[in-house]
Amino acid sequence: MALIVQKYGGTSVGSVERIEQVAEKVVRWRERGDDVVVVVSAMSGETNRLINLAKSIHGRPAPRELDVLMSTGEQVTIALLSIALEKRGCAARSYTGGQVHILTDSAHNKARIRAIDDQRVRGDLNLGRVVVVAGFQGVDELGNITTLGRGGSDTTAVALAAAMKADECQIYTDVDGVYTTDPRVVPQARRLDRITFEEMMEMASLGSKVLQIRSVEFAGKYNVPLRVLSSFEDGPGTLITYEEEGMEEALISGIAFNRDEAQLTILGVPDQPGVAYKILGPISDSNIEVDMIVQNIAQDGSTTDFTFTVHRNDFQRALELLNRTSSELGAREVRGNETLVKISLVGVGMRSHAGIASTMFKTLANEGINIRMISTSEIKISVVVDEKYLELGVRALHEAFELNKTH
Amino acid sequence: MALIVQKYGGTSVGSVERIEQVAEKVVRWRERGDDVVVVVSAMSGETNRLINLAKSIHGRPAPRELDVLMSTGEQVTIALLSIALEKRGCAARSYTGGQVHILTDSAHNKARIRAIDDQRVRGDLNLGRVVVVAGFQGVDELGNITTLGRGGSDTTAVALAAAMKADECQIYTDVDGVYTTDPRVVPQARRLDRITFEEMMEMASLGSKVLQIRSVEFAGKYNVPLRVLSSFEDGPGTLITYEEEGMEEALISGIAFNRDEAQLTILGVPDQPGVAYKILGPISDSNIEVDMIVQNIAQDGSTTDFTFTVHRNDFQRALELLNRTSSELGAREVRGNETLVKISLVGVGMRSHAGIASTMFKTLANEGINIRMISTSEIKISVVVDEKYLELGVRALHEAFELNKTH
Numbered sequence: 001m002a003l004i005v006q007k008y009g010g011t012s013v014g015s016v017e018r019i020e021q022v023a024e025k026v027v028r029w030r031e032r033g034d035d036v037v038v039v040v041s042a043m044s045g046e047t048n049r050l051i052n053l054a055k056s057i058h059g060r061p062a063p064r065e066l067d068v069l070m071s072t073g074e075q076v077t078i079a080l081l082s083i084a085l086e087k088r089g090c091a092a093r094s095y096t097g098g099q100v101h102i103l104t105d106s107a108h109n110k111a112r113i114r115a116i117d118d119q120r121v122r123g124d125l126n127l128g129r130v131v132v133v134a135g136f137q138g139v140d141e142l143g144n145i146t147t148l149g150r151g152g153s154d155t156t157a158v159a160l161a162a163a164m165k166a167d168e169c170q171i172y173t174d175v176d177g178v179y180t181t182d183p184r185v186v187p188q189a190r191r192l193d194r195i196t197f198e199e200m201m202e203m204a205s206l207g208s209k210v211l212q213i214r215s216v217e218f219a220g221k222y223n224v225p226l227r228v229l230s231s232f233e234d235g236p237g238t239l240i241t242y243e244e245e246g247m248e249e250a251l252i253s254g255i256a257f258n259r260d261e262a263q264l265t266i267l268g269v270p271d272q273p274g275v276a277y278k279i280l281g282p283i284s285d286s287n288i289e290v291d292m293i294v295q296n297i298a299q300d301g302s303t304t305d306f307t308f309t310v311h312r313n314d315f316q317r318a319l320e321l322l323n324r325t326s327s328e329l330g331a332r333e334v335r336g337n338e339t340l341v342k343i344s345l346v347g348v349g350m351r352s353h354a355g356i357a358s359t360m361f362k363t364l365a366n367e368g369i370n371i372r373m374i375s376t377s378e379i380k381i382s383v384v385v386d387e388k389y390l391e392l393g394v395r396a397l398h399e400a401f402e403l404n405k406t407h
Numbered sequence: 408m409a410l411i412v413q414k415y416g417g418t419s420v421g422s423v424e425r426i427e428q429v430a431e432k433v434v435r436w437r438e439r440g441d442d443v444v445v446v447v448s449a450m451s452g453e454t455n456r457l458i459n460l461a462k463s464i465h466g467r468p469a470p471r472e473l474d475v476l477m478s479t480g481e482q483v484t485i486a487l488l489s490i491a492l493e494k495r496g497c498a499a500r501s502y503t504g505g506q507v508h509i510l511t512d513s514a515h516n517k518a519r520i521r522a523i524d525d526q527r528v529r530g531d532l533n534l535g536r537v538v539v540v541a542g543f544q545g546v547d548e549l550g551n552i553t554t555l556g557r558g559g560s561d562t563t564a565v566a567l568a569a570a571m572k573a574d575e576c577q578i579y580t581d582v583d584g585v586y587t588t589d590p591r592v593v594p595q596a597r598r599l600d601r602i603t604f605e606e607m608m609e610m611a612s613l614g615s616k617v618l619q620i621r622s623v624e625f626a627g628k629y630n631v632p633l634r635v636l637s638s639f640e641d642g643p644g645t646l647i648t649y650e651e652e653g654m655e656e657a658l659i660s661g662i663a664f665n666r667d668e669a670q671l672t673i674l675g676v677p678d679q680p681g682v683a684y685k686i687l688g689p690i691s692d693s694n695i696e697v698d699m700i701v702q703n704i705a706q707d708g709s710t711t712d713f714t715f716t717v718h719r720n721d722f723q724r725a726l727e728l729l730n731r732t733s734s735e736l737g738a739r740e741v742r743g744n745e746t747l748v749k750i751s752l753v754g755v756g757m758r759s760h761a762g763i764a765s766t767m768f769k770t771l772a773n774e775g776i777n778i779r780m781i782s783t784s785e786i787k788i789s790v791v792v793d794e795k796y797l798e799l800g801v802r803a804l805h806e807a808f809e810l811n812k813t814h
Contacts, residue, residue: 016463050483056423057487058494065493068501069486072479076457079476080464086472087465094475098505099550143506 002167003035003125007135007157010044011174012231013077019043022231023084025172026130030090035125037164039135039157040081042073063108067137067147071097074134074153082132091129095120097137097145102156104138104146111138111146113155116163133160154215162222169224170237171211176230177238178203178210180403181255185394188404192238192253197226199253200240202346202380216240243348251356252347252401255394261291261340261384262315263373264308264322268332271297271304278329279306282321288314292342292375292382303332307373309384312338340372341390344382345397357381363400369393409574410442410532414542414564417451418581419638420484426450429638430491432579433537437497442532444571446542446564447488449480470515474544474554478504481541481560489539498536502527504544504552509563511545511553518545518553520562523570540567561622569629576631577644578618583637584645585610585617587810588662592801595811599660601646604633606660609753609787623647650755658763659754659808662801668698668747668791669722670780671715671729675739678704678711685736686713689728695721699749699782699789710739714780716791719745747779748797751789752804764788770807776800 013019029036050069054061078094085092104111121131135153138146148155161169183189197220204213219226229237269275293308310318315338326334350356373384420426436443457476461468485501492499511518528538542560545553555562568576590596604627611620626633636644676682700715717725722745733741757763780791
């Protein structure tokens with residue numbers, strides 16, 4: 001008998017009919033003999049409806065009151081799901097974040113979980129009940145209602161699973177698992193049976209928006225086996241775990257990409273300590289997020305070239321800031337390009353296998369694709385190319401690394 | 408500096424615009440220097456919307472889960488009102504029933520308040536904040552969310568006012584006070600400046616649905632001065648208090664009436680102990696509420712006549728039950744009349760003034776109105792008459808007792 005924590009997002013509980021379907025699914029797990037804790041989000045659209053109500057009163061509502069308001073969204077869902085479960089003869093109990101005592105810090109609208117008291121949940125499980133917990137919310141030490149920020153329901157589920165040492169944390173979404181790449185770009189893209197936490201982190205942050213990055217991080221930290229499944233179809237989904245010895249390892253797990261890259265280069269900057277800070281300080285002070293950063297030594301030996309990428313929406317602002325910095329530093333030139341994309345190979349197999357990068361570069365070269373920037377980490381190689389090459393590049397790499405085949 | 412507890416019902420907070428109007432009103436009280444605690448209901452229609460969601464899943468949803476669901480209605484309002492107050496530079500804090508710790512028994516959907524911990528509210532008031540509390544809800548000893556049943560927000564306000572020894576509990580409604588009678592029947596009806604708890608109880612239970620009877624009872628028990636005012640217009644409203652010595656006493660405070668009376672009479676029942684129970688037992692077992700009860704000794708001395716009234720909707724069922732009882736008891740006859748109304752004079756002045764009843768009967772006789780039943784209490788005289796005489800009777804009595812004039 002296993003202990004399973006399941007999480008159903010807003011789309012999965014978007015209507016009374018869908019809530020009934022979720023109840024059916026939960027009942028089937030119960031009938032297998034498993035203990036089930038269910039974490040749910042607000043019905044899709046509800047959180048936005050509530051925020052709009054608040055904003056129609058005040059453009060910047062008090063964060064504490066916004067949390068009081070938004071947390072009602074999940075509270076509605078837990079009650080409705082519990083009612084749907086009891087209708088099916090399945091004993092159930094609903095709990096708000098405060099009731100199950102998900103203790104957070106006091107950072108309203110973006111709180112972080114500090115501790116979970118699982119006593120009450122265990123008591124109910126022992127009585128044969130399904131426990132339904134409101135995702136996305138908690139209470140601080142003073143009993144104020146807090147929310148974890150968008151997507152926080154995933155984090156609630158993982159934190160509960162960690163606190164209760166659950167056998168598995170299942171995240172039900174509108175896709176049936178994690179794919180080798182986006183099937184809309186590569187029809188041969190294949191659902192992965194397994195992927196490691198590290199790979200998933202790289203995939204998620206690179207634009208495969210299946211799971212909230214924070215929840216993957218959390219699951220990895222507490223070693224909670226995480227499974228992504230479809231709310232609407234049956235199937236095994238994708239299991240996210242630590243690399244296991246003896247586990248046959250794929251060289252590359254997947255190809256992530258990001259369509260909205262823009263690149264900025266400042267050329268001929270004096271090569272002296274603190275120059276990177278002088279260039280990037282004004283950018284981050286303006287709340288522009290910088291993605292890749294590359295610095296080369298320029299040919300003359302005394303100056304350097306500095307290149308970084310930002311989201312395309314931030315390109316114009318970043319360019320203005322960089323021009324200002326360029327004058328101050330006496331740099332030679334500033335260049336920008338806002339029609340770029342990033343393609344990344346991700347795989348823990350890179351750790352032990354050489355030659356991946358060269359295969360990648362050769363594949364792209366064979367297709368006539370010019371690489372404008374390269375950045376690597378232990379389990380990832382990212383390249384920036386012109387946006388017109390995105391589909392061609394991803395398809396060529398998918399084929400070159402035989403991602404359509406099970407290894 | 409007074410401590411005022413204000414309660415705004417569903418219509419008063421029925422839209423964002425109305426919530427802003429309530430905020431304006433609250434700010435004006437704060438500017439007078441008073442401490443203000445505000446109790447709010449769910450936005451009008453919201454509670455029904457939530458119940459319908461639950462019922463679309465299950466005809467008889469678990470009462471515990473229904474409370475989890477319904478309590479979100481008030482939670483939305485407290486957040487929105489607090490946001491509207493802070494927008495106006497008025498510091499505010501919202502609390503759910505559980506947070507302010509309104510402790511109730513565990514009777515879901517109709518819980519009763521056991522205790523209130525006002526520590527947190529006092530702390531906020533001392534910091535100059537307005538405290539906004541969700542009406543209608545509380546928590547039981549295990550921390551389960553409970554609701555007090557329909558109209559429970561009035562009770563929350565009065566209970567808070569009692570716990571905090573507030574100077575006044577103000578109930579804002581869509582009428583501007585308690586009237587001598589229904590202005591739709593008697594255009595000369597006059598708003599009362601004051602009325603006693605006892606009179607208000609009689610007026611409320613007799614169909615002047617301004618306040619929840621339970622909250623009046625509660626206010627009387629804990630001696631909380633209660634004021635009914637309009638949410639939409641300014642004005643003093645009606646103050647409900649205990650009779651004060653030296654207070655110039657009106658003979659009659661008002662005329663209540665009830666349009667939906669039906670009368671049943673069983674004639675020639677053997678006059679023996681337990682007969683009243685034999686007659687009314689089956690009626691109350693069928694959950695039919697009996698209003699007035701009158702028993703006369705019949706002319707022959709050994710049998711009695713027994714008359715009572717029920718709501719018109721229950722007339723047919725009550726008649727069937729009574730016919731069955733009649734056969735069992737060997738009574739002579741059963742009679743029924745379902746086109747009756749009840750008119751009641753209410754006034755604490757009756758205690759010390761004789762002749763009220765005879766003036767009432769004479770007034771009705773002068774109009775040719777036949778009285779079918781009479782029942783009296785210490786501060787009330789009720790008569791049952793044919794429904795066609797309702798308006799005529801109420802107007803004649805209103806004039807006879809000079810209720811249009813201030814005494």
